[in-house]
Amino acid sequence: MTSAWGELVSRLEGITDLVSAVKLFEWDQASIMPAAGGPARARASSTLEGLIHERLTDPKIGDLLSRLEEEADALDEQQRASVRVLKRDYEKATKVPEELVKALAIARGNAYQAWAQARPADDFSILQPQLETLIDLKKQEADALGWEGERYDALLDQFEPGMKTAEVQVMFDELVDGLRPIVDAVLDAVDDPPAFLARDYDEDKQMEFCRWLIKQLDFDLDRGRLDTSPHPFTIAIGIGDVRQTTRAEANALMTSIYATIHETGHALYEQGIPDETRDLPIGTCPSLGIHESQSRMWENQVGRSRAYTDFLLPHLKERFPEELGMVDLEEFYRGVNHPRRTLIRVTADELTYNLHVALRFELEIAMFRDELDVADLPDAWDAAMEKYVGIRPTDHADGVLQDMHWSISALGYFPTYTLGTIYSAAFFAQAEKELGDLSDELRAGATTRLFEWLREKVHRHGYMYDAKDLAEQVVGGPVTATALLDYLRSKYGELYSASI
Numbered sequence: 001m002t003s004a005w006g007e008l009v010s011r012l013e014g015i016t017d018l019v020s021a022v023k024l025f026e027w028d029q030a031s032i033m034p035a036a037g038g039p040a041r042a043r044a045s046s047t048l049e050g051l052i053h054e055r056l057t058d059p060k061i062g063d064l065l066s067r068l069e070e071e072a073d074a075l076d077e078q079q080r081a082s083v084r085v086l087k088r089d090y091e092k093a094t095k096v097p098e099e100l101v102k103a104l105a106i107a108r109g110n111a112y113q114a115w116a117q118a119r120p121a122d123d124f125s126i127l128q129p130q131l132e133t134l135i136d137l138k139k140q141e142a143d144a145l146g147w148e149g150e151r152y153d154a155l156l157d158q159f160e161p162g163m164k165t166a167e168v169q170v171m172f173d174e175l176v177d178g179l180r181p182i183v184d185a186v187l188d189a190v191d192d193p194p195a196f197l198a199r200d201y202d203e204d205k206q207m208e209f210c211r212w213l214i215k216q217l218d219f220d221l222d223r224g225r226l227d228t229s230p231h232p233f234t235i236a237i238g239i240g241d242v243r244q245t246t247r248a249e250a251n252a253l254m255t256s257i258y259a260t261i262h263e264t265g266h267a268l269y270e271q272g273i274p275d276e277t278r279d280l281p282i283g284t285c286p287s288l289g290i291h292e293s294q295s296r297m298w299e300n301q302v303g304r305s306r307a308y309t310d311f312l313l314p315h316l317k318e319r320f321p322e323e324l325g326m327v328d329l330e331e332f333y334r335g336v337n338h339p340r341r342t343l344i345r346v347t348a349d350e351l352t353y354n355l356h357v358a359l360r361f362e363l364e365i366a367m368f369r370d371e372l373d374v375a376d377l378p379d380a381w382d383a384a385m386e387k388y389v390g391i392r393p394t395d396h397a398d399g400v401l402q403d404m405h406w407s408i409s410a411l412g413y414f415p416t417y418t419l420g421t422i423y424s425a426a427f428f429a430q431a432e433k434e435l436g437d438l439s440d441e442l443r444a445g446a447t448t449r450l451f452e453w454l455r456e457k458v459h460r461h462g463y464m465y466d467a468k469d470l471a472e473q474v475v476g477g478p479v480t481a482t483a484l485l486d487y488l489r490s491k492y493g494e495l496y497s498a499s500i
């Protein structure tokens with residue numbers, strides 16, 4: 001081990017500890033903290049984040065990285081990958097001038113507050129000036145970070161490092177073109193949702209079921225927890241401590257089950273990143289899209305499959321004999337796969353979800369190409385919703401104001417949801433190619449072979465490779481939207497006897 005490496009690692013350990021504290025704050029705030037603690041917590045978090053930024057951008061880190069690049073021959077593969085990843089983060093963190101970083105933090109706070117008022121008031125004009133400021137600052141940030149193809153590349157790179165707008169555009173075009181005829185044919189054939197979906201289910205029993213379910217899915221409860229929060233999420237606090245949350249509402253049993261399976265996908269990934277890399281830059285995932293590939297696969301390809309719903313229903317009936325006693329396997333499977341046109345992304349089904357993302361991607365690109373002004377966003381939103389999903393919002397609250405993402409400056413973030421879905425289908429198809437048809441196992445609730453395959457192919461690598469390279473390595477070639485389209489076509493064609 002070189003002395004520069006040893007010094008770098010000891011600095012990184014200190015940074016990891018600070019990050020761990022920030023994450024614990026986040027988990028606490030989102031799950032159990034009294035709301036009145038908000039302002040004090042915001043200050044405490046920002047103090048810690050300031051310390052992390054200071055330590056990460058310390059010129060000494062830059063010196064150590066340069067020395068290690070010179071000594072690259074003496075480094076092993078993990079060390080070289082760590083240097084590569086950290087160098088990129090270091091450059092990103094040091095390229096943006098201090099003043100711009102501060103201005104962005106303030107603009108973000110203002111825009112989020114404005115959004116929180118604008119949505120219930122159904123009044124876009126409350127958000128507009130704050131969002132204009134924020135978008136303008138984000139353009140400056142993108143230019144400071146630098147880009148080659150187009151400005152949006154710099155935004156995308158913050159969530160999906162290495163991926164270019166043009167590459168994402170190709171995947172989205174294939175997906176949207178392929179989806180349209182499927183969606184039209186299926187939605188014409190759909191009837192009303194079955195009654196069991198909206199029945200009241202005891203919330204404590206829902207949580208009991210979710211706890212049982214995550215164990216079935218190999219989530220290690222000695223190294224993790226399940227709690228509740230209004231917006232389910234997963235967070236790795238540190239080695240041996242991966243926390244996921246779900247929510248239980250009386251008339252939304254399926255939301256609670258599928259949010260739990262989704263978050264378990266994220267949590268299994270976090271539990272599979274090797275402990276010995278956790279203090280290193282490679283001890284994380286390469287991109288949000290890859291992370292989302294895990295959650296979507298468990299939620300959809302596994303959780304919503306005919307085989308796995310056959311496994312789930314009898315266990316649900318044991319806990320909810322009155323509510324589900326009369327529901328048969330076919331009705332249950334159709335119920336958890338009931339597509340419809342909706343205005344709201346977060347309640348959209350597997351079939352139409354990606355159209356909601358595609359419209360956001362289109363609008364974000366237009367804004368960063370200076371082809372769309374914030375003032376024209378509401379009209380552009382309504383038109384895009386009609387074009388992609390086939391319905392028109394009647395107000396802004398359920399239209400352009402529905403997501404908080406833009407107000408917290410998560411621009412370039414939305415496409416990672418769909419990239420994750422595209423990866424999930426490609427990975428699952430590959431898993432079945434290598435492991436054989438998994439449906440008999442899933443029907444018995446036996447998911448361990450798939451879990452171990454994912455651990456081997458994805459989890460254990462952490463951030464050794466960029467997302468695109470990792471994905472290509474898993475499937476043995478470039479990833480396209482084809483596997484996702486094939487999967488949706490076959491599943492929904494069979495379900496609704498639609499010719500697609």
Ligand code: ZN
Pocket residue numbers: 262266292295
């Ligand atoms: Zn997710």
